[in-house]
Amino acid sequence: MRRTIVIVLAALLVGGACAQSIRIMGYGGQDPAILVRLLDEVIGAELAAEGITVTYEPLEGDFNAALFNALSAGTAGDLFYIPVETAPGIIATGKVLPLDGLVDTSAFIDSLIEAYTVDGQVYGIAKDFNTLAVHYNIDLFEEAGVEVPNETDTWTTFADKLRGVAALDDEVYGACFPAGYDRFGAFAYAAGWSPFDADGASNLLDPAFVEAVTWYADLVAEGVAIQPSDIGQGWTGGCFATDQVGVAFEGAWILGFLRNEAPNLQYGTTFMPIGPSGERGNFLFTVAYGVNVDSPNRDAALRVLEALTSPAAQQWVLEQGLAIPSRTELSNNAFFLQDDPEAVANRVVFEGAADGRVYGFQFGAVGTDWMTPINSALVEILTGQVGVDAALTDAQTDLDAIIERAR
Numbered sequence: 001m002r003r004t005i006v007i008v009l010a011a012l013l014v015g016g017a018c019a020q021s022i023r024i025m026g027y028g029g030q031d032p033a034i035l036v037r038l039l040d041e042v043i044g045a046e047l048a049a050e051g052i053t054v055t056y057e058p059l060e061g062d063f064n065a066a067l068f069n070a071l072s073a074g075t076a077g078d079l080f081y082i083p084v085e086t087a088p089g090i091i092a093t094g095k096v097l098p099l100d101g102l103v104d105t106s107a108f109i110d111s112l113i114e115a116y117t118v119d120g121q122v123y124g125i126a127k128d129f130n131t132l133a134v135h136y137n138i139d140l141f142e143e144a145g146v147e148v149p150n151e152t153d154t155w156t157t158f159a160d161k162l163r164g165v166a167a168l169d170d171e172v173y174g175a176c177f178p179a180g181y182d183r184f185g186a187f188a189y190a191a192g193w194s195p196f197d198a199d200g201a202s203n204l205l206d207p208a209f210v211e212a213v214t215w216y217a218d219l220v221a222e223g224v225a226i227q228p229s230d231i232g233q234g235w236t237g238g239c240f241a242t243d244q245v246g247v248a249f250e251g252a253w254i255l256g257f258l259r260n261e262a263p264n265l266q267y268g269t270t271f272m273p274i275g276p277s278g279e280r281g282n283f284l285f286t287v288a289y290g291v292n293v294d295s296p297n298r299d300a301a302l303r304v305l306e307a308l309t310s311p312a313a314q315q316w317v318l319e320q321g322l323a324i325p326s327r328t329e330l331s332n333n334a335f336f337l338q339d340d341p342e343a344v345a346n347r348v349v350f351e352g353a354a355d356g357r358v359y360g361f362q363f364g365a366v367g368t369d370w371m372t373p374i375n376s377a378l379v380e381i382l383t384g385q386v387g388v389d390a391a392l393t394d395a396q397t398d399l400d401a402i403i404e405r406a407r
Contacts, residue, residue: 020300021053023077025067027287028058034322042316043307052300064090071095074294078301082124082290084115084360085368090290091116092365096123097291102302108309108326109353115360116288124288125309128323130251131282131352132186133345134273138266140246144168149247151271155190155215158273159224165246166224175247176239177216177225179378181371182361183236183249186282188212189357190275196364201403204374204396211276213388217381227382241265251285252324252349255342269345271355280356286326324350366406373398 024035035056039047047054057077059066064086070076071093082090090096098121099105105113105122109129116124134149141148146164153161162174177183185195193208203209219225226245233239240248241262248254249272258265272280289305291298307313314325318335324346330336336347352358363370377395380386386394 019051020297025077025080078295082288097293124290126286126288126326129286133348136247153273173226175225176236189281192277282358283361
């Protein structure tokens with residue numbers, strides 16, 4: 001289903017030219033309201049003065065399927081969201097305009113640009129992003145007499161701290177470990193593993209991947225870490241809010257949840273622990289603006305993209321607590337220098353994009369099906385149904401077949 005929301009009406013002539021209407025296709029939910037406010041309060045008057053009309057079309061339901069259909073049918077907007085997890089497939093349609101020489105990409109965080117770079121060309125500018133961070137329960141660590149996690153922690157020191165918290169009580173755990181690549185994968189990166197080799201193959205039997213799975217699973221087997229479902233929760237943020245776990249690995253999206261669901265919880269935030277590779281591992285969760293190569297108003301579309309990702313726009317988004325900005329120049333923003341828990345958490349998430357082995361949460365031309373064998377193996381391993389070697393051997397066979405079908 002598609003609804004069109006008229007964001008800015010600029011029915012005027014500027015320099016003798018008719019107003020140009022720019023259509024943006026993006027998510028539903030809160031995004032339309034946010035864009036209305038951004039244009040109304042920050043950049044709308046500027047665009048209107050240039051004779052640019054902006055409309056927003058939320059793609060309800062399965063966004064990726066709806067966008068692919070629109071691109072195929074030639075009905076896609078002038079601008080559209082490109083989720084990082086499906087970016088390679090969207091770019092492969094040939095319907096996304098390369099931005100090199102059209103947009104100053106040097107103003108944005110390198111890893112975000114890399115996530116939207118294919119064959120040396122940039123196809124999207126991240127509007128905002130998240131990375132994973134360690135959020136820790138200050139009271140539980142103090143009660144256990146254990147130092148809180150910090151940025152110097154290795155897997156060894158971090159695990160020892162979790163063990164100290166778990167020793168408090170039979171119903172208290174050091175961490176919540178979900179059986180999903182979207183959290184576990186960061187540890188695989190920290191072990192030195194890369195998801196794809198030069199030929200586009202994935203090796204789940206790589207010693208680095210096996211080491212990460214073993215470390216992760218052993219903490220669950222010890223009872224130091226718990227799966228969310230084991231305490232009636234659906235995600236690690238829910239675990240954290242119960243006051244039963246010492247740490248959660250989440251992005252800045254957890255902050256609003258804690259504000260509403262656990263307002264009295266005293267927490268801090270630090271960086272992911274350093275793995276055997278000597279570096280941290282992390283994901284980039286992001287969405288970029290892409291320009292339709294067939295847009296009849298290409299220059300106006302580029303102008304809107306520039307405005308939406310401008311310093312003024314990103315400053316407003318940051319101050320509203322809505323998202324983490326993608327521009328490097330905001331790294332020393334006064335907002336990040338405050339010492340309240342939310343500001344510190346946002347700073348750690350922002351800096352996580354340039355700290356260690358950071359990968360976009362994407363899976364080449366395969367798409368999100370790539371994760372399925374890994375997730376299934378993690379479920380079997382963490383529940384004690386199958387050993388690490390056997391589960392990963394089966395997962396490798398399944399993953400090879402998925403990759404081959406995608407070629």
